[in-house]
Amino acid sequence: MATNVGIGFSQNYDTRLAAKEAAEQAKKNLKLDRVDMAILFTTIHYSPQTVIPIVFEILNRTRIIGASTPSIILPNQIANRGIGIMALNSDQIRFESGCIPFLKLQNKKEAGRKLVKSTMSGFGQKQRQLFLCIADGLLEELSQFLLGIKQEFLYNIPMIMVGSSDDFRFQKTFQYYKDAAMSEGSVSLILGGRLQTGMCINHGFKPIGKPRTVDKVDGPLILSINGKKASFLYKQYFGKEAETLKHGPLSPLSFRYPLGIRIPGSSKYILRNVIGILDGGAIICQDTVPEGSEINIMIGNHSSYLQAAEEAAKDVRAQLTLKRPSFVLIFESIARRRLLGRSAMDELKTIRTTFGHSVPILGMYSLNEFFRFSHDPSADPWLMQNGNIIIMAVV
């Protein structure tokens, strides 16, 4: 009874060769011919339409899910260019994958339900352990999509959802399913059988300044805070610099000083990057902030971000009762990639040290993350977050 993992990676300039090299290396490192599942991440330098069919064929036409990312997290490096694959073979874990295309055009809640049905259709009656979903991170109302998924699962399965990303252009992201690449869709993976999982999300930001209350919202727009135009919050603290928020999510204020939504009855904050300011003074976020929420400007530094990653890794390790994981998946916000800069490798080293240097690791950078801080399903809501690291490990 074992789970085998093979990581493959290539930076070849030729897309076909890169896909071939990465897939063959993953298969070689797996040391087995049967591939039950593969997770694939590619940077924007490679055409997904070329990559996916090659990987699909080399990995014996197995289940594949994946996404585009600005950088790939590997056991010993963070590559700004490349194709990374984790091939899995297990006689104790049951894998099944699903997908839903054209998500933008659909009712999100209904689409969530459809994705679960699509994924579960081939899964059978095995015990469900974990649901992983990668949706197009540029889509709106992903909370509604997740709500549909949760309702279909009757809220009784741990789940992680992240948004695929591009290279900070915020223009087009890709999701991979079997031998096809799509945009504005979502792919999913369910794990079941005899396995133990550990998951944790953390960010390392702390509130600064006075807490304020969100008075009025309209979808992803925050219209007023403490009776004033919402944008006044940033103008008050940053003066003219707040004007840079008009340029969108690339403004340093957006990812360095996100809004923190206090979880009622908890000391935890959900981060929400401001992705723009309207002339009327409304703040644009990627998803709805509930009216009446207590919010703060948030601040952090390299040390607090790294500490958050270390705490998350240790929490996951504790959930696994200190057993050595078969593999670790990391979903980290692209905001953290920018925030950590050259220290990103320190974060990876910390995670490796926590789990052991030989544990296979693969990770991507996401536009948004959906996960709960608490292990208690009723303790905090499932809101879209930014600026987090999610670590997931499977024994």
Add this chain to the structure above:
Amino acid sequence: MHHIYGLLLFVIFGILALFFVNYARTVKNLKRSLLQVSNSFQELDEQAKIILQTDLELNKAQEALDKRLNGLDALHKISRLISTTLIEDEVFHRLNQPFLTELGFEKFLILTFKNSSPLKPRVDFGFPRKDIKPIVDMFNAKTELLQSAKKGDIISSLSSPRDVKEEFTKILSVRQFIVTPILSQQNVLGIIMAGNLSESYTMTEGDEEVISILADQIGHSLANARLFEQVYRSSQELERKVQDRTKELSSVLEEVKRISKTKSEFISAVSHELRTPLTSIKGYASILMTGKVGAVPEKVRERLGKINKHTDNLVQLINNLLDISRIESGRVEMKFLEHDIPSIIANVQDLITPQMKDKNIQFVADFADALPKVFMDTAQIERVFINLISNAIKFTPISGTITANVTRDEKKVTVGISDTGIGIKEEDMHKLFTEFYRVDNEINQNVKGTGLGLALVKKIVEAHGGKIWVTSKLNVGTCFYFTLPLGPKANTPDV
């Protein structure tokens, strides 16, 4: 009773008044505290404002520093890689690495000139294939750009005029760009274009510096590679020419050998053909001189004597010719035996003493101590000494001196025969050992000779594995040197 009620009411009112006074004071205090807390909170918020603004500044500086460090790291890697090859294609192959993006740009295009050809793309990434040709064509068409590049001008979205900036952002399909020339000491070797479509990184002057340094590094590597290629090609060309010339010379040498062989064979054949009738002539002349076939008048006897003498000279000439021919063709059978040189010189000295006495010439023998025996054909070496000493006698005036000097080293014995004669002109020296060559001087005009003596001497010495040469000073004297190798035929050719 009323008094009691009145007193009670007074007390109650008093207590209430005190309570209200106290309450009002408490409320006032609380309000003051609340105001203080509110002020403190406000102050804290103001402090938060300062913290946030300071943090933003620090982060901006940190980000710029990180970017610069990444750029320098990448530059260091690139420099190390491209400076360790001297092959032009390899320089560009090594540049085509993912870490080029670590310089902070997502698009790179490197174009180079070669000889007089237009710009050609050598490294490209981030640019769609279809976009590259129009960009290259644009650069090739813009002669003013080339002129500007020659001056080392950089065009960038940071520092160029608006119209230039707009033109380039459109052509390169980027938001930020740097175009910098690759220069060598004299020429523009090419152009580097680096650009970003994404606005995630803000370009700074530092980026211009990094790309300029990269251009310089590429320029140096390219110049070195091209110089190496030039030297390599020249060396190849030279080698080819040497091979051709060697081939030609070999061919000429073969031809010379063939002609020489033919000549030797001809001389040998002619000499044999001549010697037979000469023997008859000499025989008949001798018979006639004996008077056995009749009385010979004195004048006839005198003429017969001359026939006899000239026949002897002719036989000597033919013998020398035959010897040269035999040595050249390898048909002489040398009899190598161990022998000492002083005894050979002594023998020769005996033979030529009468001639030396005639001219009152002094002969000096100067031998080094412990001269070893030398493997030689004694008869042939004797001929060498006879020829050289006879020549010395011929060209040394009366009462002159001839010295035979013999020295040795580890490998050979060197013999020098010097005289105090008339000397040889510089222009004649190199022809001395040529067959039939006779120096044009008064003595030679009066004394007959064949011009074969020194040629024969040279052949004999070389047949022993030795060398012969001459030094001379006009009106002072001449010295002929020759060497004979030591050891049992170790250096002697197989003759």
